[in-house]
Amino acid sequence: MKKNGIHVGRWIWFSFLVCLQFPALLMAQQTAPVSGKVTGTGGDAIPGANVVVKGTTTGTSTDAQGRFSLNAPSDGTLVISSLGFASLEVNIGGRSQLTVTLAEDQKALEEVVVVGYGTQRKSDVTGSLSSVTSKDIKAVPVTGVGQALQGRAAGVQVTQASNAPGGGVTIRIRGGNSINAGNEPLYVIDGFPVYNESGANLNPNDIESMEILKDASATAIYGSRGANGVVLITTKRGKSGQNRIEFETYYGIQQVRKKLPMLNATEYATLVNEANTNVGRAPVFTNEQIAGFGAGTNWQDEIFRKAPIQNYQLTASGGSDKTRYAVSANYLNQQGIIINSKYDRASFRFNFDHKINDRFNIGTSLNVIRSRNNAVPTDADGGSSGTVVYSALNFSPTQPVYNPDGTLVVFNTPGRIQIGSPVAQALGTYNLTVGTRMIGSVFADYKIIPGLTFRTSFGADVNYSKRSLYLSRNTATGTQLSGQASIINNQSSTWLNENTLTYNKTFGNVHNLTLLAGYTMQGNRYESVEARSQGFANDILTYENLGSASTALVPASSASNWQLNSYIGRANYDYSGKYLLTATVRADGSSRFGASNKWAVFPSASVAWRLSEEDFLKGNRVVNDLKLRVSYGLSGNQEITQYQSLATLGTQNANFNNTVVIGIGPSRVANPDLRWETTAQADVGIDVGLLSNRITLTADYYNKKTTDLLLSVPLPYVSGYASALQNLGSIRNQGFELGINSTNVNGAFKWTTAFNIAANRNKVLNLGDQTEFASGDASGHLQLPNSGLVRVGEQIGLFYGYQSSGIFQTQAEVDGSAQKTAKPGDRRYVDQNGDGAINASDRVILGYAQPKFFGGLTNTFSYKGVELSIFMQGTSGNSIFNINRFEQESLTGVSNQSAETLNRWTPTNPSNTIPRANAVGNAYVLSSRQIEDGSYLRVKNINLSYTLPSALVSKAKLYNVKVYVSAQNWITFTNYSGFDPEVNRFGQSTLSQGSDYGSYPGNKMILAGLNIGL
Structure with a gap:
């Protein structure tokens, strides 16, 4: 395996070729x-x-x-x-x-879908679920599992948490239920539960189907982990009598969706002088200098590039009545649209099923993934002031990329904001994360008596990662410290054992009963160790010899364990396919909670009535299927870090005789009563099939309430602790979902449509003794921790600040306002309470991060092997906190500015949107100017494909050849002024959604692909 790039190892290809030999069955006949x-x-x-x-x-x-x-x-x-x-x-x-x-x-026509610990005919499902098939996944080539869900399932909101190569997504199924605990769904990969598997770790090409369980009837079987919804992932398995080899590949070019218009060097230098002269200072640049600057350096042009992406997949599958197999190897290489960023992944999958006899079946599933992620400086490396995108927007355009001696320019112009050059930051940072993951299981099914089956499975998920970071002298930090290096090793090992008994019986040809009972155990061990040093003689060895540095920094390490034991039970009953009942219960015992509350029980029940099976609708030519569903149940949330219920010790520094001494002291107060968050959810739904099922419709209304929130509560200072995690407060989510699929034209020319839309309304009902508290994460060096507010009666994810009412035009306006110290050309704010002063009491709600509506629309047209698919996706009614505007419209002259500042206020240009240039500036104040409409409608994918006629491909001994071209994210309709409306600078943070500050921009892409089957 090469050091600077990843290749599929010889052992993977050797194993793949060996596995191909198993299905070699020859026919003896002519x-x-x-x-x-x-x-x-x-x-x-x-x-x-x-x-x-x-x-x-x-x-x-x-x-x-x-x-x-x-x-x-x-x-x-x-x-x-x-x-x-x-x-x-x-x-x-x-x-x-x-x-x-x-x-x-x-x-x-009543297809089988996967449900928790089993399968059901879709017509028999009483809960609320959505399905995404392999055809849906292949329609839009994606690098990660979460991306495949976007716009495909009603009620499932998917937002890109990071647009960097290999970046994950944020997923909310029917809204967020928690404030401090996790809100991401549980993923179950071939029966193995994994929390928050939304990134690029799993190969989407290997997925056969994904079922999204949404209501309590569907999710309660997963008990303490089902409150945020469950995504069941089934990978491809072999089919009897279908020995096939398939090769799939695509190659594409990515580029930034748009660049932000900024001042060029001449415009910037002019503004700098104006900002200084407006406050009585001398100009910074001479007229001769300004005349010589010209356009200067466009830093966005320097860091953004057209970047290739390529993917290769080879799959062999098939088998006989007794043995089935599926084996695949995949390689993905994605270069980032920012220089020196890239992600590549090699994966190997092997699924095997064998029927020993009529009563005994065994099988295995195995995924091996090896990934390498080379990242440019991100928020985790010193805040947004250390990110490449932030630097590209703020670095002076008067500076060149290189010094006269050919070395990279590192620092900004003296007197300007001291950040590193974006090019030097990108090229001078070595930030490589290498991960190896193996997730697999073995199972055995044994039919004890007719109708009664015992199943046992054993699985493991072993994940190792190593992050190696070196800040060279081409970075601002590296120059000051003579290079800084760190290596972090993480390893996580999860084991799983599940045992279930399933009983199926039909009585009198009309009573159908399925009973499930089981016991499961799952545990995890996590370890992390970090070594750091700084002060290197040169940048040659980077992070490969920490001992060569002059200063060794304090190392760090940690370890944790958790375990979950569970009892599960479920009963499914239907009478003649008309009246359906499902009852589920799960009891979970978790090590994460207090000694008094280790165990909790999560029941649910649902009923359905298939009116289409009644005599008065049977044979109806218009209504082919009509089912009413009602469900209610409880599910839980245990996604907090370990040991939160225990009193813990931590390191503390003390000063003895002017010497800092590290000691040990209490760091957390015990809470033996700490328990799960519990979500109670009611759902009413309807499934309809019309005109020989050419039109199918599913609609749901839900109301769910989460109580006993796992909330971090401030403690009195006399206690010696800052805060403690307690069960306090409640949140409600309610909304509707609608999904419609139709075959509009069905003949030689075929036209189908898939549409879904959802609306969720989130509301904080109770916060204990509090009615509100400030929220929001600090935003880089701006340190704006109170950008949001959690308030009873409002939804989570709101923006809170001052309402701007334009620009002061005259001194008379200033004198008559609540801002007596302002000057003409300064921004004006609304005095909400009329007390004659602008202070914290005048802050109001400026917008909401959560959309009012979101959904997707796919139209597919096909004719004689030619197929055109157009997939659109979007949101409506959400706001974005554009933190970049604080600096791109500061007009102080210490950083580059947005081109909008060309319309800044002057006595001869009475602008009412952009204030005057002012080198002194004002404190950064969150106002309506930074809150923008984040609604968008995106043509997510346009795919044009052609499947060659079988008469032609059969001559080459092939059964399928398909070629296609695809345009992704090429058209976006939005009023948002930033790079991309699909942004979340703080990733999966619940309290800081919809923020944009130096974030890695989204891309648009053109690609071409080829699928061959033989």
Whole structure:
């Protein structure tokens, strides 16, 4: 494996090739080519139908025109099947051409979906869930699991937490339930529960389907971890009689979606002089200097680039009636749109199922992922003032990229804000994180008696990562410290054992009963160690020899454990497919909570009535399916750090005789009563199928209330502690979801539409003895920790500040205002309480980070192998806190400014939006000027593909060849002035959503791809 790039290891390819040998099954009979076409009763072609030679593993699939071709014995039989149609056996009888018509099968139309610890027919589901299939995932090439959910499922809001290569997303399913605990959903990967698996760690190409469980009836089976919703991920497994090898690849070019208009060198120097002369200071630049600057350096042009992305996937799958397998290898390489940023990942997957006999089945799932992430300076490395994007917006355009001697310029012009050059920051920072992850399980199913099955599984998720960081002399910090290096090693090992009994029985042909009981155990061990040093003789060895530095910094290490034991039970009953009942209960015991509250019970119940099965609707030509659903239940949230209920000790510094001594002292007060957050949720839903299910509709209304919030509460100073985590307060989320799928035209030309929209209203109901408290994270060197507010009666994620009412135009306006010290040209604020002064009492709610509506729309058009898909996604009614505006419109002259400041106030230009230039400036005040409308509608993906005719590809011994081109994020409709409205500078933070400050911008991309099957 190369040091500066990742390649799929020889061991992966060797294992892959070895696994290919398992399905090598040869037919002893003489075979001959057979081709044909499969259609429905209306004459429409059926693409993707399975065509298998009976009694063998030889098979193929029909192409987009319903055609197939394979070799088969002249006296053999073909078994032809497709979802939604009754299977059909056709005797070849020596023929070389066949025409096959399949009849619709109403039972087959009731597809099977994955639910917690089992599967159900979709028609029998009483809870609320959404499905995302592999076809949906492939429609928009993505690097991470979370991205595949965006705009695809009603009620699931996905926001990019980081646009950097390998960056994750923030996901809220029916809103956020918690203030201090986690709000991300639980992911269950082939039965293995993992919290917050939203990044690029798992290969999306390996996913067969994702089911999103939303209401309590669906999520209560996961008890203490189900309150934020559950995403069930099923990876691809082999299918009997379908031995296939598939190769998929795409290559694309990314570029920044837009650049922000800034002042050039001449405009900037002019403003600097004006800002100083306005306060009685001497100009900084001479007229000769200004005349010689010209346009100067456009720092955005210097750091942004067109960056390639490429992906390669090789998959082999198939099997027989007894053994099925699926094995794949994948390589992704994504260069970042900012210089020196990149992410690459190699992964290997192996799924295996074997039927030992009619009663005993075994299987395994294994994923191995190796990733390398080379990141440019981020918020974690010293705040936004240390980020490349921040520097590009604020660094003086009068400075060149290189000194006359060819070395990089590092520092800003004297007198300007002292930050590093964006190019030097990007090229001079070595920030590499290498991760290795193995997640897998083995299982066994045993049929004890007819209808009763015991299943046991054992799994592990082992994750190792190493972050190596070196700040060279090309960075501001590295220059001051003569280089600084650190190495952080993290390792996490999670184990899982699950044991379930499932009983299925039908009584009297109308009473269908399924019972599930089980016991599960899961535990984790986490360790971290960090070494740091500074003062290197040169930048040659970077972080590879910490001992060569002159100063070794204090090392750090940590370790933690947690364990969760659970009992689960579920009963599903339906009467004649009309009346459906589901009852679920889970009891969880968690090490994270107090001695008095280790265990909690989470029950749920749901009922459904399939009116379409009643005599008065059966056979109705318009209404094919109609189901009403009602559910209620409890689920929990345990996503807090370990040991919060215990009294802990920590290091404390003390001064003895002018010498700092490190000691140990109490750092946390015990809370033996600490317990789960509990979310009670009620849901009412309806599922409708019309006109032979050409139109399907799902609608839900939900109301959920979270109590016993895990809230950090301030303590009296006399206690010796600053705060403690307690169960206090409540939050409510309520809203509606609507999803509509339709086949608008169904013939040689086909047009389908998928649409979803959701609205969630979040409200804080109680905060204990408090009615409100300030929130929001500090914003780099600006230190604006109180940008938000949590207030009873309002939603989480609001922006709180002063209402701007324009610019003072005259001294008379100043004299008659509450800002007596202001001058004409200064920004004016509204005196909300009329007390004649502008102070904290005049702050008001300026906007909300959470949207009023969000959703997605996909239109797909196909004709004779040509397919065009247009996917749109967006939000409405949300605000963005544009922190960049504090500095890009400060007009002090210490940093570069937005081009909007060309319209700044002067006595001859009475602007009412941009204040005057002022070198003294004012304290940064959060006002309505920094809060912008964040609504947007994005054409997320335009995909044009062509599937070659089977008659052509079969000559090359292939069953499928597809080529496509795709444009992603190419068109965005928004009023937001920043790089991108899909932004969240503070990642998955609950209290600081919708903030933009030096964030890595989003990109737009053009790519071309090829899929080949043989």
